[in-house]
Amino acid sequence: MHHPDFLSDATNSEVAEPQAHPERFENPGLPPHKERLSDLDDKAAKRVELQVVGLLVLSMVAAIAGIVGYFMFNPSEGASAVRYSTLSIGAGLGLAMLLIGVAAVHWAKALMNDAEMVEERHPIPSDDKTKEEAAQLLSEVTADARIERRPLLKGALASALLLAPLPFAVPLIGNLSSDWNISKFRHTAWANRPAGAQGRRLARDPEDEPIRAADVTIGSVFHVIPHELGKLPGEEHFMEEKAKAVVLLVRIDPSELIEEEDRKDWSYDGIVAYSKICTHVGCPVALYEQQTRHLLCPCHQSTFDMRDGAKVVFGPAKRALPQLPITVDDEGYLIATSDFHEPVGPSYWERLK
Structure with missing residues (x-):
């Protein structure tokens, strides 16, 4: 069906010429100040x-x-x-x-x-008058x-x-x-030992039960504190001492361990112990991935390789976790042979490394 009138109108209509844009718009000025x-x-x-x-x-x-x-x-x-x-x-x-x-x-x-004030643009640099x-x-x-x-x-x-x-x-x-004794960060309760003892025994946290090496199986994880913490001289502030001395203990197949020559006697038959205090900002590092042998910090995801000296493999931490040298005493209990060889936790101005 055709519509002649419509077609005729469309054919006869003229296309309007586009209007030219002005070269410059007039400045409307500022509105009246209230x-x-x-x-x-x-x-x-x-x-x-x-x-x-x-x-x-x-x-x-x-x-x-x-x-x-x-x-x-x-x-x-x-x-x-x-x-x-x-x-x-x-x-x-x-x-x-x-x-x-x-x-x-x-x-x-x-x-x-x-x-409101308006200032016209001017060339740069300005003259003395400007x-x-x-x-x-x-x-x-x-x-x-x-x-x-x-x-x-x-x-x-x-x-x-x-x-x-x-x-x-x-x-x-x-x-x-x-009053600010910075040396408190350099030493922990692992340096103390009962009179006549071969070293400070490792104990389960919080039960304070000494740990036998024979009870630590491959892949098992123990949260550890010094045995009888708070009972030796210099340990009057229990929570402060515990916060510095907490340790994570795991047993790994000795063939998987990568140990530096001067640290081969810091572990015992694949059992290694590292500080739980993250070297980034001090969060507790306690998430152990058994398959990868990695230790994860839940705060900022710093990841440490327990097979290789707890070195950083991912995340913002820059230093490995300090290792606690351990062995067994005459009764088969795990003991610390010394304190950590470096300050635990994050960096601070006075530490050497």
Whole structure:
């Protein structure tokens, strides 16, 4: 079925000529500036100033509270005290910085000049006249901040900025004091042994049962602590000593072990013992993959090869896990012949390697 009229209209219609684009659009300019209440009313501006000062004062209070909390909880009282001390210093620092940021935003939105300014682009480098104009503009911007006319606001800002970093700096200063005994990281309870003993016995954690070499089968895994930990001199802080001395013990087919010449006597018939403290950030390394003989850190997936000196095969850790030299005593129990030969755990400034 045909529609002659429609075809005729389509045939006779003319295609409109495209309109040429203008070379330049007219600048519409800036919209009219709207004055804020603080621009029109000095009392409103004063209220905003006091609000900003209040936020800065709260920032100072938070910083001081963080420092007080840090010293209020004595780390020697146990893990919970360490946790609360760290929480206090972190919360104080974070809140102090947050309040300074909120105060700065409120100040900028309500007190600083918010009139939009337009400056035409100019060639680079600028000539002397332009540089003078830029310097003048910076002076005007400084004046627009209105800080010179508000000494209370200026003093509160300076005080808050000085106090806010203290929750971060105080622990660093404390770590450099005479109370910070860095040698604690170099030695563990494995260095202690009962009088007349051949070495410190390895015991199951947490049962504290000594381990016989004959009970350790190939592929088995034992979580180990020093036997009778906390009962020898120098081991009064049980949890601290345990945190440094925890060990993972496994037995591997001796033919699979790759041992350096000076460490061949550090294992016993395929039984090897390594620190459980990851050398990355100190997480407990306790996931043993029996098929690959790999030890995995659950925090950041650092992986250590138990067949080859617990060297790093994957992940962010950079150093192998420290190995505990072991053997058996006259009764067949596994014992540590010495302490670790290097500090356990993550790196710190004073360690040599």
